[in-house]
Amino acid sequence: MKIKANTNFLSIKETYLFSEIGARVRKYSEEHPEASIIRLGIGDVTLPLNKVVTDAMTKAVSEMGVKDTFRGYPPEYGYDFLREAISSYYKRNNVDIPASDIFVSDGAKSDCGNFPDILGNNEILIPDPVYPVYIDSNTMNGNNINLVKGSIENGFTPMPSDITTGDKPYVIYICSPNNPTGAVYTAEGLKAWVDYALKTGSLIVFDAAYEAFISEDLPRSIFEIEGAGECAIEICSFSKFAGFTGTRCGWTVVPAGLDADGVKLQKLWARRQATKFNGVNYPVQRGAEAALSVEGIKACMEAIDYYRANAKLIADLMTRKGIFFTGGINSPYIWLKCPNDMGSWDFFDMLLNEAQVVGTPGEGFGEAGAGFFRLTSFGSSEATAEAVARLDKLL
Ligand code: MLT
Secondary structure, three states, rough: OOOOHHHHHOOOOOOOOHHHHHHHHHHHHHHOOOOOOOOOOOOOOOOOHHHHHHHHHHHHHHHOOOOOOOOOOOOOOOOOHHHHHHHHHHHHOOEEEEEEEEHEOOOHHHHHHHHHHHOOOOEEEEOOOOHHHHHHHHHOOOOEEEEEEEEOOOOOOOOOHHHOOOOOOOOEEEEEOOOOOOOOOOHHHHHHHHHHHHHHHHEEEOOOOHHHHHOOOOOOHHHHOOHHHHHHHEEEEEEHHHOOOOOOOOOOOOOOEEEEEEHHHHHHHHHHHHOOOOOOOHHHHHHHHOOOOOOHHHHHHHHHHHHHHHHHHHHHHHHHHOOEEOOOOOOOEEEEOOEEEEEEHHHHHHHHHOOOOOOOEEEOOOOHHHOOEEEOOOOOOOOHHHHHHHHHOOO
């Protein structure tokens, strides 16, 4: 053919990290059909949706089967009932977000991947290591990526003073609690980033997908920080909070006042969504609304406590073994230093071959992840206990 492909795609890794891990595990499984493999790799939940959510979804499905309550296309920005429920959810932290600034979507990953659509070619600043979607989606759009390194020294919460590429207007990605390191910014840390963004004319893209795991007195939303309304958007998700990884629902807050060189970003995001997205289906939005009710939050937090207990099991093992780690307290992830200076893919192979435990090699999250490894607490408590017992013998 004579048509041109988007060759920016050739600059990203050929396979997405979790597809690569899936392929390696499938190969091992085919070669060892008797092996009982414990998957602590991808951060996918294992507990079912809670009853508050399923009751609301069941009722909504029934409504869809009755002429008077049937609904066709959902509004592309989300039903008002859900936008209002999300707005109220923010109020628990004294954050005031009007429902009209909230755009419901089929998940944080889509919004992270799609947001570069409404921005021009900017300099991008991304912490390393981090969720691969930020780098991949910006590379697909031909943007120049600058990395700011997370390390043991800065507690994997890099600060503006760690920038080595000069002060300029960046699109700055911040994920807190961080995927993969589990590190969380303090209010002072986030304030430093907001001040930096205001000073340089930068935009912060704040990924709060893991906010529900915060148990200490730490910010859950960038909008808890003064000035963030003038320089930040926030992406959040029902996946980890309410177990919606397969159900799909999330949201993005784009403040009405955000202005990129005279252009209102909210107007562009609304236009982008109206053209390329047809909304989230009614039963799922009713389930999401129910997750944000008082009973829904209680039920979701019970599931989070279950995962927290798994995280503690893994973290306690690392402490006993004297292995450096971050996360596990305000995050479902434990980010550990591979023992004996092993490379992260070597450590991955060792755990798979010798303990049949699957984790995620740190390198998959960026160069600064080399020599580190991520374990998730989203398994069942039985599987996590068994994995911990196997690792106890191996490490
Ligand atoms: C992860 O394991 O990093 C996440 O599950 C990926 C995602 O949320 O898309």
